[in-house]
Amino acid sequence: MAAKDRLTYFNVYARGEPTRILYALAGKEFEDKRIELEQWPAAKEEQPLGQLPVFECEKGTLVMSNTIARYVAKGFGLAGKDAWEEALNDQVMETCSDVFNEIPAKIYSWQVFKRVPEPEDSEKIKEEVKAKIVKSLNFIQKTAEKRGKKFIVDDKISLADVWLYCSLVFGKAAFSDMMEVTPWIKEFSQKMEDDEVLKKYLAERKPSALGI
Structure with a gap:
């Protein structure tokens, strides 16, 4: 311990x-x-x-x-004030985990890690993965709009926001427009980066060895 x-x-x-x-x-x-x-x-x-x-x-x-x-x-x-809010935070986390896991498996294996040659249909693969991501992001947007809060679940940043933001950053090496892939995502990303505490952290954090 x-x-x-x-x-x-x-x-x-x-x-x-x-x-x-x-x-x-x-x-x-x-x-x-x-x-x-x-x-x-x-x-x-x-x-x-x-x-x-x-x-x-x-x-x-x-x-x-x-x-x-x-x-x-x-x-x-930061995970919700009651069981329902905890479930909403979990839902966003699991949604992101499910769809963004396709990026390392189908794209980063050749684009970032160079473990395999770039497939001949690489652009088609990226288009298909991106379409799935956008579909999931639209679902998260609906969840947020039903809540009517500043962030996804609450008026303060919670687990759902952190997980979604980190997922978007993770996807940037594959999709350069990831932080603004939809109008709602662009607005969400900006709100996250405007938070004073997070802004300070992002400015001072150590760079990633792989950019992801």
Whole structure:
């Protein structure tokens, strides 16, 4: 058990960034332990499931990025005021996780990581992935419009907003217009980046080793 909260993740944004942002929004300190990509083969065997992120606190250890972010958000009062708001936050998180996971599997495998050659129908693949993303974003927009709040679930930034924003940033290497792929997303991204706490964090955060 760690005396101080600690997040261990690669020196990229991706799955570790939502938790980092949640700590910044809450004004809480934690140890941001970053593993460089070349260090990973040696560090892999030390991890509970051989993967990252890993979160440690005085209560014990957690794995899986969604689980970690939920736990941290609930502890900071950023996951909803009741069961319904928690469910809405979870719904946005799971929607984003489901659709944005197609990017590393179908695009970043050749575009960012260079693990396989670029497929001959790469543009068609990107168009199909983008269409699925836009469909999911339109669904999230409807959820937000029904709430009628400043952000998706509440008038303050919550887990849903953080997860969506990080998902959009994650997708920028594949789609340069990701932060303004729809008018609502453009407005949402601007509201997030206008938040004084988040603005300060984004200006000072360490750059991603892979840009994602």
